[in-house]
Amino acid sequence: MTERITKSMAKNIYYGGGMFALLIFFGLTFDTVKQIPERSNEIAMSHSVVAGKALWEKNNCVGCHTILGEGAYYAPELGNVFQRRGASDESTFKGYMLGWMAAQPLNTPDRRKMPQFNLNEEEVNALSDFFIWTSKVDTNEWPPTIEG
Ligand code: HEC
Known part of the structure; x- marks a missing residue:
């Protein structure tokens, strides 16, 4: 059957x-x-981190950069810029950021340019805090290389 x-x-x-x-x-x-x-390490999300995120949005940094993979592919990934340019040291990184933001636009021939945003020290430090916080989000080791 x-x-x-x-x-x-x-x-x-x-x-x-x-x-x-x-x-x-x-x-x-x-x-x-x-x-x-x-x-996400949300306990470390200070007022300065939140202010940095607001500046990130207000100035449309994401229009050129990616952050943890989200955004535009014109300029470098910034989710791990803290490790890349600050060697994971907060004061080294904050110093680098103040210098970098003040020096724009670098008029290096044949290189893409980043605009001058005229941010004050407190604002740049808030952006640094936002990048430091972002770099500590557990993303399963993403991005895979230090260069983004
Ligand atoms: C019009 C496009 C554009 C916008 C908008 C922009 N950037 Fe950039 N950014 C660039 C480019 C292009 C580079 C790479 C320049 C170079 O290497 O000479 C860069 C590089 C950087 C770097 C260095 C990255 C590295 O690995 O060396 C940082 C930090 C940075 N940008 C932060 C910001 C922040 C913060 C904002 C928003 C306030 C922002 N950028 C908005 C184009 C942009």
Whole structure:
């Protein structure tokens, strides 16, 4: 006798399989959301970090740069600029940032230019704090190279 799948068996497979996949989906979503506060290190999100993020948006830095991969591909990735240009030392990096922002635009021939934003010291330091905070987000080691 050949075995056949009856309509009700097919229905059970459909609903049972669907429920099973949904449960896995919700479980993994819950697990991811639960990890966010620790991975993003949100406890270190000071007023200065928030102010830096606001300046990042107001000046449309993302119109040329990427940050953790999001943004435009005209200029370098800045998610790890703290390690790249500050050797992971806060005062070295803040000094570098003040110099870099003040020196724009560098008129080096055949090199892309970054505009002058005329930001004051406090604003540049806030941007530095934002980059320092971003560099400490647990991104599973992304970006893969120090050059972005
Ligand atoms: C019009 C495009 C443009 C905008 C907008 C822009 N940048 Fe840039 N930025 C560049 C370019 C191009 C470079 C690379 C210049 C070079 O290497 O000579 C650069 C480089 C940098 C670097 C050095 C990165 C490195 O690895 O050496 C920092 C830091 C930086 N930008 C910060 C900012 C911040 C902060 C803002 C917003 C306030 C901003 N940029 C907005 C084009 C831009």
